[in-house]
Amino acid sequence: MGRVISIVNQKGGVGKTTSLVEMLFQAGNLGKKCLAVDLDPQSNATKMLTGEEWDPSVYDLLIGQNKALTLRDVVQPASQDWPNVIVLPASKMLGTVEPHLLTRMNRERVLKNLLAPVRDAFDLILIDLPPTVNQLTVNALVASDAYIVPTDVSEYARDGVRTVKDTADAIRESGNNPDLEFIGVFFTSFQKGGAHAVRQLVEDLVDDYGAKVLGTRVPDSVKVTESQKARRPVGALDPEHAVSRAYAQLMEVIL
Amino acid sequence: MNMTPKENSNSKLLDSLIPKSVPAAVAPPEPEIRTGGATAAPEPRERNIAAEIAAESARKKPPEARVTMTIHIPQSLANKIDSAAKKGNLSRNELVRLILEKATA
Numbered sequence: 432m433g434r435v436i437s438i439v440n441q442k443g444g445v446g447k448t449t450s451l452v453e454m455l456f457q458a459g460n461l462g463k464k465c466l467a468v469d470l471d472p473q474s475n476a477t478k479m480l481t482g483e484e485w486d487p488s489v490y491d492l493l494i495g496q497n498k499a500l501t502l503r504d505v506v507q508p509a510s511q512d513w514p515n516v517i518v519l520p521a522s523k524m525l526g527t528v529e530p531h532l533l534t535r536m537n538r539e540r541v542l543k544n545l546l547a548p549v550r551d552a553f554d555l556i557l558i559d560l561p562p563t564v565n566q567l568t569v570n571a572l573v574a575s576d577a578y579i580v581p582t583d584v585s586e587y588a589r590d591g592v593r594t595v596k597d598t599a600d601a602i603r604e605s606g607n608n609p610d611l612e613f614i615g616v617f618f619t620s621f622q623k624g625g626a627h628a629v630r631q632l633v634e635d636l637v638d639d640y641g642a643k644v645l646g647t648r649v650p651d652s653v654k655v656t657e658s659q660k661a662r663r664p665v666g667a668l669d670p671e672h673a674v675s676r677a678y679a680q681l682m683e684v685i686l
Numbered sequence: 687m688n689m690t691p692k693e694n695s696n697s698k699l700l701d702s703l704i705p706k707s708v709p710a711a712v713a714p715p716e717p718e719i720r721t722g723g724a725t726a727a728p729e730p731r732e733r734n735i736a737a738e739i740a741a742e743s744a745r746k747k748p749p750e751a752r753v754t755m756t757i758h759i760p761q762s763l764a765n766k767i768d769s770a771a772k773k774g775n776l777s778r779n780e781l782v783r784l785i786l787e788k789a790t791a
Contacts, residue, residue, distance in 0.1 A: 464703060503704050508696030517700050539735060552703040569735050598739045605735055630777050637780050638752075641787040646775065 433466070433553035435546065436614070436685065437571040437578040441598075442591030443562030446619035448475045449655055450581045451559045452513070453678040455480070456664035458686065459515035463554040467509070468546070469521035470571055471561040477520040479662050480509040488522035492545055493570075494531040502549060512667045517553075525567065532566040539566075539607050543574035555686070564598050572602045577612035579685070581649075582636070583620045584629045589636060592616055596640075616640055617647035617681060645684060649677040 438447050438454075451467060458465050469476040474484055487505050491497060502519070509516035532538045546556065558571045572578060580595050582588045596613070603611050616636060622629065637644045650673045658665045666675040771781040 464699065501706075503706050506700060506704060508694055508700050511694050511696070514695065515699060516696060517703065533734075549704055564736060564739050566736050569739075594739075598735075601735055601739055607735070630779075634777065634779050634783070637783050642784060644780075648775065 433464075433550050433556050434577065435550070435556040435558065435575045437558040437560060437575040438581060439558075439560050439568065439571065439578050439595050440580050440582055440591050441562060441564050441594040442582070442585075442587060445562075445583045445588075445591065446581045446649065446655075447471075447562070448479065448559055449659075450579075450619065450649075450678070451476050451557050452479050452664055453666055453674070454557060454682060454685070455509070455513055455516050456666040457675075457679050457682040458555050459509075459513050460666070461682070461686065463515060463686065464552070465516045466506075466519060466546075466549070466553045466556045467516060468519045468542075468556060468558040468571075470525060470542075470567045471521055471559050472523050472526035473561070474521040474523065474525075476559045477518060477522075479659065480513055480516065480518045481507050481520065482510055482662055484522060485520040486522060488520045488524065490522050490524040490528055493525075493528055493541055495535065495541070496531075502545065510662070512663045521559075525561075529566050532570070539569050539573045539602075539605075542570040546574055564594060568598060569602065569607075572599055572611060573607045575608070575611060577614050579614040580616045581619045582616055584618055584622070584632050586632070588632060589639065592636065593639070613643060614685065615643040615645040617645040617649070619649045620651040621648040622651050623648070645681070647677055647681040647684070649674055649681075 438451050440447060448471065455465050455467055467476060467480055468489065469480075470489065474488075477488075478484060485505075485507055487497075487500060489505065491500055492502060492505055505519060507518045507520055509518050532541060535541055537544070550556065558575065560568055560571055578595070578599055580592050582592055599611055599613060602608050618633070633644075652665075652672070652674050654665050654669065654672050654674055658668055661668065664675075665672055666678065669675060767778055767781060771778050774781060776784070
């Protein structure tokens, strides 16, 4: 059965989407069959992976109003740069999904039920989330086997990670997903040999989470911006780049 | 906004992984509608985890107090710690903490 992993952080701009597309590139190139689930209304992962926006999207499946619509009607193949990757695309309409989910029975399990028929078909299912804690976050964490938290090294990083951890702990304790695993925290936009304040923040997180602070430090690089503009993974633009190597190392931990 | 799937090697993969016949979802059970019955017990309210998280986040835990400790160790041991930290791309403090975590786990 495919492993489902949410990439989550309540804080914005920490590299969740970049991490998703680079992790998919690495896993796909290792021959792993992957499904990307984009739950962020900004749809950046969808645009990056498929080159455009789509209608219908995962929103239509989550609200469940069109009973004839199937998952197969919505999923899309990723661009050639991401071999072995299929995408369940997002749309801006996801920004309005909250009230629809609140009125559904088993509202925390809508995504889990949605993915259940196809879990066996994939080796890895990665979920990208918006920078907030809402019903989409809860649905993703209930549907996941594990979650991983990318974080930048900023003043508010500690709060962001703590909120995610609290959310996951609450989901475990609620009985909705008692086996939810915390893979760990890793750093993005990392400036090597940074100032004392940066080292202090890293140490604070190590204080909080010990060995769950992973060794992966994705360096701060303009290559990520270039990759977004080209809508190609850094791994395809420059496989030997430090960003690519960092994500390759991260996937060794995960797979 | 596109509505037409693109053709590439991933399209073939998609066809092989998710045949067109796979259902969208296993529908969750619909609520039972009860009418009448003066003794019928009220349905338990579903937990709204997202709301609970929001409330919990509002009660922020204060960060743990930090202290500075000076420990005297031989220079050779300090060199070993620095060398191992450099290999692992960690700071001296991070490495010592990780060692302590393992030792006390």
